[in-house]
Amino acid sequence: MNYRSGLTVLLLLVLGWIDSVSAFDYVSRPDGRRVRVVQTNEQVDLSSLRSGVTGVAVDRRFNTNEAMYLANEIYLSGTEFFLRASEKQLPIAHDLQFSFLTNVEAYWYSRYNLMSATARGRMGIGVIHGPYVDLRARAATRHNVFGRNRGELAVSNKDILLTDVITSYLSRSGMPQKFENSVPLMVEFRAADPHLVRPVDIAAAANGRPNYLIDFESLRWGHGRMDKTIDMGGVAQAMLKKVLWAKFFLRRNHMDDDFPGEIFLGNNAEDGLRGSILTLEAVSSMLLGKAAFFNDPETNKLTGIDPTRYQSDSTLRYLPHEIKPTLIYMSDLPVRQYDFKVKDSSSHLWDQASWLWATTEFFDFSNPRKQDNWNQVFGYQTPYDGSVMEQKYALLAQGLANTMFVNIEKMHSVAGVLVSEWTPKGGSGSRVSLTDLSTAVVALANYVKTMDLDPSIQQRAEALLRRQADFLVRVAADDGSYVQQYEVPNATPHGHRDMTSQAFAIRALLAAFEISHDTAYLEAARKTSKVWNSDFWDKNTWLYRNKAADSHVSYTPTDVAAALAALREIILIDGDIELLDRFKKFFVQSVDASGLMQAEDIYTGESIEQVRAGNMDSDGDGIPFMSGGDGRYGIDTVFASRVEFDLDQARGRSKNVQVITQRPTTGEQIYVANCAVCHGSKGVGNEGPRLVNNSLVQLTGPEAVIQTVKSGRISVGMPAWENVLSEEEIAAVVDYIRSLGAK
Amino acid sequence: MKVRYNFLIGLIALIVLLQFGVIAEASELSGQELFVSKACNSCHSINGQGGQAGPSLDTVGDRYTAAWLYTWLRDPEAVKPGTQMPNMHLTDDERARLVFFLESKRAGERPVTTNNQIVSEFTPAFATPELNPDSPENEFLRLGTEDSYVDEQRFNLQDQIQSFIPPLYEPAFTQSAFVLPPGAMRSSMSFRELKTIDEGDVAGQDQIGARFVDFELERNFVDLDFFLGLNNNYTLRVNVPFISSSVHQQLNPGFLDPVSVFPSGSTSEFGDVQVFLKKKFFDQGNHHFSFAGVAALRLPNGSNSERFNPRTTVNINGMNMLLPLPAVDSNGMPIAGSADGTFRRFSDDGRLPAPLQPGLGTLGGSLGMFATRVFEGNSFMGRGSVHMGGLYEFRPADKGVDPGDKVTVFASLVKPLIGDRLSVDFSYVYSDQQKDSYAGLMAVPTMPPMMPPMTVNRPSFSGGATQLAGVSLIAIPNPLFRLTLSALFRVGKPDLGPSPSSVIRLNFQYTFASGLYRKGEGS
Incomplete structure (x- = not known):
């Protein structure tokens, strides 16, 4: 070989290497064809939105219910918000910060929480043990005549999931490989410690992506450090999240250069696969809930219902607040349920409303009468007609949503006003918190809007919705403010006048306004927004104080979610530029600068090359890459349970950044x-x-x-x-x- | 280049479509007619009409572009080598018309039925049979309404045993907190060979009132085990042992050098059948480790009356003699006519010591508990499992022989070596046996030989703590089949009696992944 051809080979090798490094957003198939996956993003300068005050995470656990709720509201404040802002013609032109916050940060933080908790951390029971895969395995067993004749009676769930289900998702999404050691969950535990238990595998795989993005083994959480109770609110918020994301991932089809003419599901191959798996997760959650989570108040035993036949006059069956699973641990394999028992038999309005919201959203996703891209996701001959899920599960979502509505009416309504709690012995409680009431109103609004209801039921649901909004208008203080709880029906206030309750009230009133177009609700919301934004907003630190005169700020994910949601909705109604600016500042302060988002991945500014070189926060936004997070091996990309700020610390510090764009x-x-x-x-x-x-x-x-x-x-x-x-x-x-x- | 080429095909297809698809002559067959006349429908279905051999084409327009379909129909084999779709040899315009028809097949065009009954008080029925809650496809809606879904699913768990109870974490010969899923069956056979025990392995010779000059004890065990998984985390186990022992020895009773006794004997018998019921009280899924308890009954089917060879000889001052040791009564007086060569060390009728008997002769039992913790690949030690536990065996006395209760504790570490195929197990077993006791008096030869024999209470034969450490290789050629080879070494001798310096154990285990209790299977 002469030196010239040697040089050519060297050049080709170098070029090949450069190609594999720069081709980060593709994965290669074994035959060399490449498939587009989701791209990374570079950090946009957000320093003008930072007040300089930073918070500390005081409880780093992942609380499924609250974190998933925040992730849902943040999703709705993400790309969805950007889209709605353009529809309302808000002045978002050239506003790169707003665009980045909504389309990248909110989008990805929500997505991080989804992936970490439901696919990698193993903080729940996997779909492999769920009814969907189980039913498919049983059907395959029945049809496996040859195997049966040989004495092999069973096709295992694992065989079905890995060879039938996931394989069809791969072919429809165009993704060449599945994620290794991924455990998609159908039921999440109540809480878990998200610290990673081994070093994140950041080495480059053959296709140029870091190993941890393909093989989730190094991103597991410690099984011993989980609170394994199942909280119905958490399950529903997680399910809602799965559905929202499945809808996003599958809202569009894509084509790839190397596969001319073939149309694949999803925004890109990775989204297509993820969206399909999320659909599977959501169906599994609903099926298991339907078949095993309904409590019989007489015997306090769990049973199943047929949601299409569950009517208001039949025997009461409801979702209890907490269920204790008896689990079988199988080491490397996903933990499996052996039994479920009722732990807390009371019914919480939050849980019922969350289930109503999630199942309504799924019905909208699967509704065959509505023409949208999701008609391709659901089919009548799955997978032979190119669909990834059977259309029949629309019935399940419809039935469950109706069941939740009936149960809310039946258990939680006192003189038409909803109460937070119901117990088998004591019946309906006598108080309602704004958190629960607001979530119920939002869920009802969605139910009325998207469920395609029979007119008489539509009327019933709208009436219930309006009763709640009227109650809210009635109980407001003269300045439009609210406290945490009210007695029903005499409206005696209880608890503090805190920022979260104002935010929830605004959210609920605006949701009611959207359905009823009754301006009394809009005016009430504006009044509350005024007092909220004047009494609670801290001009120096760009945070809402929990209580008007308290300089110690402490947020749970629910607080942040409520505030972001209220700001978003009021901005969309009023187009207030000052509040739009406030949204941006509050987002950066409460999510980025607070320590709430505990770590991030390469999609929100971190560079994997820099991480490999030891720089764990290369974009300098204060949120480290996973390995650089708290703990020996770092922490996963999820929300903490509580963060705190000391506003006194910021006193005297003036921040006057003028951005001239x-x-x-x-x-x-x-x-x-x-x-x-x-x-x-x-x-x-x-x-x-x-x-x-x-x-x-x-x-x-x-x-x-x-x-x-x-x-x-x-x-x-x-x-x-x-x-x-x-x-x-x-x-x-x-x-x-x-x-x-x-x- | 490739991309341009695609555009070109797309353009050509578009032109062709415009030329022939739209301005088709009346005499020509439309795409829809071609679909039938070219027998596409013998393999593909549209709106549920047609064959099932090929994919349904209800949504084909969503899945492929016109250009792709056009190329595909020209030569399927060229696009996707190995495809089952034959080349239909269509003309260009037939192809174009067919593509025009197929492109119109998009999601949303669903089979419509006249069965439009109202099925819910909430929502008008969907206009398709599949979305009628009463149609057979929607049987899933009844899931859990009659029988408990969780119970039903649990009883199908044994179908999945291949993957769900990884044998590579089970200890080789000690116990664990694992239980079988309901309905699962397992059989196991093991062979244990004890190293020949010689006089150096016999402890506490002064306590037994005799010195072993020459001692040889051979023992081996064959264990047959059957396991059955039951509901509520119970596992039933039946253990059938087959025990072979042979002993021959030369001892100097009373430390009298000139006197040597040569008792010997052998036995090969089924031992006591033991029935174990294990229950897992909690699992590592909910706690930091799994914990199980076991209770066992030991049935008195095995013999405890195996005897020494009746022709035991005694050598006194170089003279071999038969019948040296008469039976004695409770006062130590020889019983006339009983000096028949029987060695009466442990009983008047010459039985072997309790540890060498296959059975207890009466009902025994045991109680135990075991804890197991499995470690995942991301733990400090990588994949592996640790098992600990203890077992207390009740061994009551029968016919004047009390074998002594026994307590055993163990700890095992199992570490997979090569994938899911080979594991290594390190175990430590500590067992402490109460001294056995033998009722009655025995005659001891004296010097000079013609004097009446001395009589003494029968001393114990064995007792105290034995410690063994073992290493095993566990091979798993298939998840249902497990092969174990273990070597145990004595690290602590008991106070009294013989103990083997090493034990070799070989075990075969097979799990039946078939349904005994299959529920919810439907038709």
Whole structure:
């Protein structure tokens, strides 16, 4: 071999290496074809949103109910918020910070909590032991005539899950490989310690991604450090989260360069696979809940119901607050249930409302009467018709949502007003907390809006919803403020006048307004918002105080979720620019600077090369990469249970950052400021479709592209930019997009 | 380049579609008619009509672009080598018309039925048979309403035993807190060979009133075990031992050098059958470790009357003599006519000592408890398991022989070596046996020989604490089959009696992953 060919080989090797490093957002199939997976993001400068005060995590445990609730509200405050903001024509043009906070930070923090807790940490019972996989295994066993003749009677759940179910998801999403050591959960435990128990495997795998993204073995949590009670609220909030994300992941289809002509499910291959698995998780949760979690108040034993036949006049069966599982530990394999027993037989309004919300959301996801991209997810001949889940489970979601509604009416209503608790012995309680009432109103609003109900039931649900809103209007103090609890029905207040209750009240009133269009609710919400934003907002630290005059701030995930949700909804109604700014500041202060988000992954600014070099917070946002988090091996990317701030510490510190943002003029600048978060830099695509090599962009004239930019494609997540960007700006950005061309 | 090529195909397809699909002549068959005339429907279905050999085409328009379908129909083998789809050799315009038809098949076009009854007070029925709660597809809605779903599912657990009770974490010969799932069966056979025990392995010779000059004890055991998993975390085990022992010895009773006795004997018998019932009280799933208790009955089917060879000889001052040791009565007086060569060390009728008897002769039993903790790959020691426990055996006296109760404690560490195929087990076993006791008096030869024999109370033969350490290899060629080879070494001698310096054990175990209790199977 002469030196010239040696040099060529060397050059090829180097090029190959560079290719494998830069091809981080692809995974390769064994035949060399590449599949696009989700892309990483670079940190945007958020320093102008930081007050300089930082919080401390005082309880690092992952509380399923609260953390999942926050993750849900943060999801709704993420890309969904961005989309709705564009629909309402809020001034979000060129606001890179808002775009980054919603489309990257809120999006990914919610997604991190989802992946860490339900697929990697093993803090619950896996779908492999669930009814869906079980039913499939039994059916396969029945049909396995040849095996039966040989005396092999059974097809195991594991065989079915790994060879039938996941394989069909892989082929429909285009993903070449499954995630190793992933345990998708159907039921989560109440709480767990999210500290990692071995070093995160950050070494590069053959396809250029770090090992830990393919094999979750190094991201397990310690099995011994979990509170293994099953909390129905936590299960429902987690289920809601799975459904919201499944809807997001599967709202659009994608194509890959190396698979010309084939259309795969999901925004990209990875999203397609994850979305399918989340659908499986949610169906498994509902099926298990339906078959085994309903309490018989007479015997205090758990049983199953047929939700399509459960009517208001039949014998009461309800979801109890807490269930204690008897588990079988099988070391490397997912822990399995042996039995379930009632631990706390009371019924909590929060739990019932959360189940109502989650099942309603699933029904919307699976509703065959509604034309959307999700019609492709559900089919009548799964998997032969290209669907990943049987359409029939729409019935289950519908039945369960109706069951929850009936039970809320039956158990939690005292003179038409809902109460927080019901017990088998004492019946309905006499108090309601704003937290529970607000969540019930939001769930009811969703139920009314999306369930396709029979008119008489629709009326009943709307009436119940309005009764709650009327009660809220009635019990408000003169200045529009609320305390934590009220007696029902005489409205005697109990507890503090705290910030969380104001936020929950705003959320509930606005949800009621959206359904009833009764401006009394809107006015009440505005009044509460006014007192909330003047009495509780701390101008120096950009935080809401828990109590108006208390300089010690302590947040649980629920507090942060309530505040973000209230801000979001009031902004969307009123378009208040000052509150939009406040949303951004509060988000950064309460989630980033508080220690609430305990660690992050490479999708929100950390660079894996820097991590390998030992720099655990390369984007300098104060949230370390997992390995750099608390504890010997670091901590997983989940929310803490409680964070605290000392506002006195900030006294005298003045922060006066003036950000002067140059209004972008060129097409490229406009693209970077508005489009790049979703469509990737230079149009390579991310959660939004790729713009280079895109037939719409390249083959049609500019008019079609301009039209798409203007009116958006709301159903698949493309905002409408008309009235957000000017005509000239849209023309400039379309020119830029079209100039990217076909590579 | 590839991409451009695709665009080109797309464009061509588009043009072809416009040319032929839209402006098709009346005489030509439409795509829908072609679907039937070209017998596509013999393999593919649309709206439930058609064959099942190929995928349903209800949503094919969502899954493939027109360009792809066009290329595919031209030569399926070229697009996907090994596909079962034959090349239908369609003309270009047939292909175009078929593609035009197929592209219109998108999600949302669902089979419609006339069965539009209202099935819920809440919502009008879905317009499809599949979404009618009463149709057979929706049997899942009844799940858990009649029988407990969790019970039902638990009884199917043994179907999954192959993967769910990894044998590589079970200890080789000690006990664990693992139980079998309900309905699962397991059989096990083990062979234990004790190293020949010689006089050096006999402790406390002064206490037994005699010195072993030459001693040889051979023992081996064959154990047959049957296990059955029951509901509520119980496991039943039946243990059938088969015991072979042979002993021959030369001893100097009363430390009298000139006097040597040569008693010997052997036995090969089924021992006492033991029935164990183990219950797991809690599992590592809920706690930091698993914990189980066991209770056993030892049935008196085994013999405790095995005897020494009746032709025991005595050598006194170089003279071999038969019948040296008469039976004595409670006053130490020889019983006339009883000096028949029987060695009466342990009983008047010449039985072997209790440790060498196959049975107790009466009902015994035991109580024990075991704890197990399994470690995952991410623990400080990697994958592995630790087992600890203790067992108390009640061994009542029968016919004047009290074998002494026995307590055993153990600790085992099991560590998988090669994947799920080979594990190594390190165990330590400590067992403490009460001294056995033998009722009655025995005659001891005296010097000079013609004097009447001395009589003494029968001393104990064995007792005290034995300690063994063992290492085992556990091979698992298949999750249901397990093969174990163990070597145990004595690390602590008992105070009294013989103990082997090492033991070799070989075990085969097979689990039947078939349903005994299968529930919820339906038709």
